[in-house]
Amino acid sequence: MSSLSNAHPLAHHFDDVAQQRRAVSLGMWAFLVNEIMFFGGLFGTYTVYRLLYPHAFHDGSHHLDITLGAFNTGVLIASSLTMALAVWSAERGMRRALVGWLVATLVLGAVFVGVKGIEYHDKWAHHLVPGRHFQWPGPDGQHVQIFYSLYFAMTGFHALHMLVGFGLLAWLIIDAYRGRFGPAYWAPVEMVGLYWHFVDIVWIFLFPLLYLIGRH
Numbered sequence: 001m002s003s004l005s006n007a008h009p010l011a012h013h014f015d016d017v018a019q020q021r022r023a024v025s026l027g028m029w030a031f032l033v034n035e036i037m038f039f040g041g042l043f044g045t046y047t048v049y050r051l052l053y054p055h056a057f058h059d060g061s062h063h064l065d066i067t068l069g070a071f072n073t074g075v076l077i078a079s080s081l082t083m084a085l086a087v088w089s090a091e092r093g094m095r096r097a098l099v100g101w102l103v104a105t106l107v108l109g110a111v112f113v114g115v116k117g118i119e120y121h122d123k124w125a126h127h128l129v130p131g132r133h134f135q136w137p138g139p140d141g142q143h144v145q146i147f148y149s150l151y152f153a154m155t156g157f158h159a160l161h162m163l164v165g166f167g168l169l170a171w172l173i174i175d176a177y178r179g180r181f182g183p184a185y186w187a188p189v190e191m192v193g194l195y196w197h198f199v200d201i202v203w204i205f206l207f208p209l210l211y212l213i214g215r216h
Helices: 017-052 054-061 066-091 095-125 141-177 187-212
Strands: none
Touching: 017 054, 017 141, 017 187, 054 141, 066 095, 066 187, 095 141, 095 187, 141 187
16 A cells, blocks of 8 residues: 655645645635535526426426436445545545545546436437427427426536536546645545535436426
8 A cells, every 4th residue: 555645735825734724625615605506596497497387397307317317326426435535545645545536536427427428419319409409299398498498507517517527636636646645635635525525416406306306
């Protein structure tokens, strides 16, 4: 087992490492609160329109692939576990384990985005992408298009956050391989972990809201 270094870069405007870690944590939580408000607006908009057009939203959700959605939910839950294990490894100075768990998290995230791409392609093939080519056989086509507009907006922004997470994970993997993180300094791994868990939690709400409500 290879150990990580005990280096702990201290920015000049902090008195000590503990103060720096508290400031970093506060900044990340402030960012996550901002993200909660952003997604909260999307969730609120979805709720209002679902109450206005329940039948159209019910019909639209039945064209989503619940099997792929459930599979992706399991994938993201697994990625939260691997991310937590990465933080645990960083705290204990286990370099190889840290790199391995970060790579596993990245791979699971890539699987999620790949499956979501399959779902998007299916909607494109069946003309369910909002716009001039949108087609719906029933009488509520205009209202179903609202459902799919919100579906693509909510899952699209979530996927964008996943892509940002990929960049952060790639950065951590490189620095972890170089031995930058150790028992005295693992704040970046912890902060990226918080971000990743937040993205996973957003999907935990998206999945039942888009795929499950109204099914019998």
